[in-house]
Amino acid sequence: MTEPIRVLVADDHPTVRAGVRALLELSDDRVKVIGEVATSDDAIRVAEEEQPDVVIMDLRMPGVGGVEATREVVGRSPHIAVLVLTMDESTDAVFAAIRAGARGYLVKESGSAELARAVQAVARGEFITSPAIAKRISAFFAGSDRSSRAPEAFPVLTAREREILDLIAQGRNNAFLAHHLRLSPKTVRNHISNIFAKLHVADRAEAIVRAREAGLGGATGTAGGRW
Numbered sequence: 001m002t003e004p005i006r007v008l009v010a011d012d013h014p015t016v017r018a019g020v021r022a023l024l025e026l027s028d029d030r031v032k033v034i035g036e037v038a039t040s041d042d043a044i045r046v047a048e049e050e051q052p053d054v055v056i057m058d059l060r061m062p063g064v065g066g067v068e069a070t071r072e073v074v075g076r077s078p079h080i081a082v083l084v085l086t087m088d089e090s091t092d093a094v095f096a097a098i099r100a101g102a103r104g105y106l107v108k109e110s111g112s113a114e115l116a117r118a119v120q121a122v123a124r125g126e127f128i129t130s131p132a133i134a135k136r137i138s139a140f141f142a143g144s145d146r147s148s149r150a151p152e153a154f155p156v157l158t159a160r161e162r163e164i165l166d167l168i169a170q171g172r173n174n175a176f177l178a179h180h181l182r183l184s185p186k187t188v189r190n191h192i193s194n195i196f197a198k199l200h201v202a203d204r205a206e207a208i209v210r211a212r213e214a215g216l217g218g219a220t221g222t223a224g225g226r227w
Helices: 014-027 040-050 066-076 091-100 112-123 131-142 159-169 174-181 185-199 204-213
Strands: 005-010 031-037 054-057 081-086 104-107
Touching: 005 014, 005 040, 005 112, 014 031, 014 112, 031 040, 031 112, 040 054, 040 066, 054 066, 054 112, 066 081, 066 091, 081 091, 081 112, 091 104, 091 131, 104 112, 104 131, 159 174, 159 185, 159 204, 174 185, 185 204
Parallel strands: 005 031, 005 054, 054 081, 081 104
Antiparallel strands: none
16 A cells, blocks of 8 residues: 655644645545644754655744744755645745745645645645746746746746756766765756656756756766666
């Protein structure tokens, strides 16, 4: 039997936490809610202790806040998928969360089926969001929302992911990345998987093409290395 997807719910409203738990556990027997927390600081602590597969994260919570909590959770455990579930649909909030490492972004009006599908998707390493948010992201990249456009390439990536993509575009292999960045090979692979998911690319070669088209990988490196 396949192991259930272990989920931590982080929201400062007890009714929301209870509702999310009920929606997930009633709609999908492949999901198990292992805990609930009411502050962003507790989300960081419990995620590190329990190592869930997915953290469902509200953005507005006591403590450091959902965006910083996402950054901390993903930075410490890149294999944990953070799915943002919030009332905030603003472009700034969406990109702040994604750049912090979130793999998904839903608003709280999402139905149980959509939430269950999102949990399954981010647990598989995919990036997912609601149609309304996807339209906003598309508009951003099409240039119709230039007011908040970030100056650097690939604003959906975290600073660490962009650094890794730049090195990959230079032809650096995983052994070099692990040594140069002082990361474990597993952490490097997790970061690369996140990059592929966020950029919607299938493999390393496609990621390199996208990166070089955006101006990354200016230095010449040693090619090679499977990820």
